Amino acid sequence: MVFVRQLFRFGYMQALCCIFPVIIFGTLGLTKLVEVPGLPRYDLILIICLLAQIGMVAFLETLDELKVICLFHLIGLALELFKVHMGSWSYPGEGWSKIFGVPLYSGFMYASVASYICQAWRRLDLQITGWPRSIWTILICAAIYGNFFTHHFIGDYRWILTALLAVIFFRTKVYFKLHERTYWLPLILSFLLIGFFIWVAENISTFLGAWSYPDQEHVWRIVHIGKISSWFLLVVISVIIVAQLKHVKKGMDNTRKLESNPKMDS
Template sequence: MTFIRKLWAFGIQQALSCIFPVIIFATLALTKYIEVPGLARYDLILIICLLAQIGMVVFKLETWDELKVICVFHVIGLMLELYKVHMGSWSYPEEGWSKVGGVPLYSGFMYASVASYICQSWRRMNLRITGWPLPMLTVLISAAIYANFFTHHYIWDFRWVLTALLFIVFFRTVVHFDVQGTTYRMPLTLSFLLIGFFIWIAENISTFLGAWTYPGQEKTWSLVHIGKISSWFLLVVISVIIVAQLKHLKMGIGGKRKEAPKGTVL
């Protein structure tokens, strides 16, 4: 019974951390079947996302610091979207005033929702990471991962090399989290993979609801190739590294860093 109770509490914390992604999914579902006269679907989604983001801050579901982190992901996501759509990796077939370079601006919120989940999980479950690699290594590997999303269209795809390097660099890195007063631990690379897998599931739901379309899905929806999990795995790595490094920097500047074992990122 104790295990079931802890698992239930863990599920509740995860659900609360997913408030923003759930809002986006609900919006995609509703706007697929409900139209607002004179307002394109993509524009309506953007308006709802903006109102949701404001509401998250106003009702203190997200802090101002978390909003700053989320805004960073908006920029990262939109840059990637503009490039990938230009290269034909996927498309947004519907019309909308809020489309720039073929990319609706609401797409940045889908990347921001990943950051929102990470930030909220970090706060709600009191995440601590031990065995964190040298900052130089994490910055270099995240930069290489992000660059590979662009360069693999022209040169060899280094994703599997980067994945191997990740397991080496983060071999000793462990994430600690609390559930009802009990501390659990998990290899950080395993958490990368699990989050990436669930984002892949979310991606299938999103494409089914018409958030975007991959080649081959224009006429009939089909399951997103399972190989995309590797892409989300690498994107989650960048997300966690950015959040962890910003938290590390904030604690250092603010002088509020708690006592923790060497190599811990609060």
């Protein structure tokens, strides 16, 4: 019975953490059924996403979390511009807010991943043990992000990067609280689970016409299961960035405390 209650609590907390992604999915579904005369669908999605972001900051997100989310907008937009240019996927619809074939609302899909991580970190009181040295996390993060670009030219090294991740994060665990009880998972497993659920969400998104892969242009097909590895790696980047920024923020806060309460000379 305790397990069932805790499972319900976990599902409830996850639902709260997923408010922004759910708003985006709802918007994709709504705009597929409802049209606003004179306003292209991509632009309507952008307007709703902007209003949702304002609401999130007003009621659910902190300013520090907003900074992280804005960073993911930039990271996601850069990736989108490159991938669309290379023909990895496309946005066939019309829109005034499209830049080089990429609608600006696409950045919110990456930002929603960051929003989920930030919300989960706060609501579940996440604690990470065995975190590797910053030099290794920064290097692996840069290598993963770079591989999304360079694999078009020099080969895809995602499996080598995955093996390196297993080595770097072998001892790393993530702890979370549910109603005064603490649970833990290997961090690598949490990466994989989040990546899997994003892949499920990606299938819903492509079905709703958010974007299309080349094999979906005429008839919708399930997204190749291999995409889970891409989302797995993207989640790794997301968690590393959030964790490093929190580490930096903690160091800055500690410095301010020391400066505001200097020791008196004897």
